[in-house]
Amino acid sequence: MRDLHRIILPLSCLALLALPSFADPLKVLKEREKKVKAIVTRVMPSVVAVIGGGRGQSAAGSGVIISEDGLIMTAGHVTDAAGKELTIIFPDGRNVKGKSLGINRTRDAGLAQITEEGKWPHVRMGDSAKAKLGDWVVAMGHPGGYDLQRSPPIRLGRILSLGEMGMLGTDCTLIGGDSGGPLFNLEGEVIGIHSSIGGSLAENRHVPSAVFSKDWERMLADERWGNLGAMSSGIDPDRPMLGVQMSEEDEGVVISGLLPNSPAQRSGLREGDIILEVDNMKTEQMSEVVDYVSTRKAGDEVELLVLRGEDERRFSVKLARWEDLAGELGRGGRGREFPPDAGPQEDRPQLGVVLDAEAESPGAKIHEVMEGSPASTAGVLAGDIVTAIDGDEVASAQEMARLFSKFSAGEKLEITISREGEEKKLKIDLVVP
Numbered sequence: 353m354r355d356l357h358r359i360i361l362p363l364s365c366l367a368l369l370a371l372p373s374f375a376d377p378l379k380v381l382k383e384r385e386k387k388v389k390a391i392v393t394r395v396m397p398s399v400v401a402v403i404g405g406g407r408g409q410s411a412a413g414s415g416v417i418i419s420e421d422g423l424i425m426t427a428g429h430v431t432d433a434a435g436k437e438l439t440i441i442f443p444d445g446r447n448v449k450g451k452s453l454g455i456n457r458t459r460d461a462g463l464a465q466i467t468e469e470g471k472w473p474h475v476r477m478g479d480s481a482k483a484k485l486g487d488w489v490v491a492m493g494h495p496g497g498y499d500l501q502r503s504p505p506i507r508l509g510r511i512l513s514l515g516e517m518g519m520l521g522t523d524c525t526l527i528g529g530d531s532g533g534p535l536f537n538l539e540g541e542v543i544g545i546h547s548s549i550g551g552s553l554a555e556n557r558h559v560p561s562a563v564f565s566k567d568w569e570r571m572l573a574d575e576r577w578g579n580l581g582a583m584s585s586g587i588d589p590d591r592p593m594l595g596v597q598m599s600e601e602d603e604g605v606v607i608s609g610l611l612p613n614s615p616a617q618r619s620g621l622r623e624g625d626i627i628l629e630v631d632n633m634k635t636e637q638m639s640e641v642v643d644y645v646s647t648r649k650a651g652d653e654v655e656l657l658v659l660r661g662e663d664e665r666r667f668s669v670k671l672a673r674w675e676d677l678a679g680e681l682g683r684g685g686r687g688r689e690f691p692p693d694a695g696p697q698e699d700r701p702q703l704g705v706v707l708d709a710e711a712e713s714p715g716a717k718i719h720e721v722m723e724g725s726p727a728s729t730a731g732v733l734a735g736d737i738v739t740a741i742d743g744d745e746v747a748s749a750q751e752m753a754r755l756f757s758k759f760s761a762g763e764k765l766e767i768t769i770s771r772e773g774e775e776k777k778l779k780i781d782l783v784v785p
Contacts, residue, residue, distance in 0.1 A: 493533025
């Protein structure tokens with residue numbers, strides 16, 4: 353017989369025993385269990401398995417339906433791996449056809465759509481910004497893949513972290529197959545989507561619902577951008593940035609480059625400006641600028657005092673998020689990932705690297721190389737500095753993006769890199785992802 357209310361409790365439930373003496377721990381636990389069962393009964397029909405490539409294959413992950421017409425929230429890496437055509441399986445075993453929509457790979461957020469007509473069971477999307485540390489949450493999904501002999505197991509846990517690397521952290525026990533499944537608050541609203549499984553089964557990360565809200569229109573329009581390796585590389589998508597490249601010269605901290613459409617560029621800063629102060633704090637080293645900016649938040653304004661020629665000038669700069677700026681390289685502010693758009697999405701070649709947007713010039717420093725990408729196959733490594741493409745000098749990350757935009761899928765290019773003081777030339781075959 354299928355158990356519709358199997359609840360896996362974390363060790364944190366023992367905290368109930370520490371309630372004040374005037375509270376009855378057993379009564380509180382029973383009330384919470386009753387509430388969780390009511391939530392589970394209501395949301396269970398909407399928790400689905402997401403399969404790629406056709407019926408009868410093992411589930412790539414999980415998802416949750418959030419509209420009557422069959423729109424599904426899931427993890428970006430689930431639909432990325434599953435492909436365009438999907439099979440959606442309901443807890444009762446029903447199979448329907450679906451398709452993947454847009455993906456924010458950097459945030460691991462993805463949407464999918466049931467393509468068959470019908471009025472589908474669905475749940476509400478909540479506001480993850482209202483979540484608090486210690487809040488009780490319910491995780492659901494299809495651990496180990498879809499299993500007709502059971503309903504999606506229920507994991508009750510608590511929120512352990514807010515906003516770390518742009519994610520919610522909980523102690524809900526998750527395993528492979530849960531990816532893309534929903535995280536509910538005790539109002540039965542989806543406030544997160546399971547993204548990655550931590551080093552411990554009891555430490556897991558979830559894409560906040562606010563990420564979906566922010567990127568909703570782009571994902572509905574089937575846009576796909578960013579890279580799935582950003583967070584695993586320790587990049588915080590919300591990291592505040594000026595959008596400048598700097599170098600340390602005898603004169604001081606010199607702006608050696610400006611990222612396209614960056615806050616610094618929009619404020620009127622120029623290459624060659626020497627940063628004297630940030631918010632009245634004197635700066636003599638690059639690290640002082642970077643460390644101070646890291647204490648602020650995206651959207652904050654900072655004031656820079658710079659020396660331009662013989663004149664001192666002040667500029668107010670509104671800080672931007674790393675995620676927003678990373679996509680600006682070489683694409684004129686259109687909102688896609690590096691490398692730049694060189695035509696329609698299906699014809700755009702991929703190099704498979706993430707550049708360090710604020711690395712010291714000259715050259716373009718490789719922050720990350722995506723596994724299995726053309727760059728990886730050619731032998732490019734994280735930390736390499738690209739100094740030339742097909743003989744053309746690369747002075748900065750944006751210069752590399754500009755040069756790369758001239759190439760098409762199927763072409764070959766030669767890059768010159770500097771690695772630990774040695775120069776190497778590598779040939780790369782460009783392909784369409």
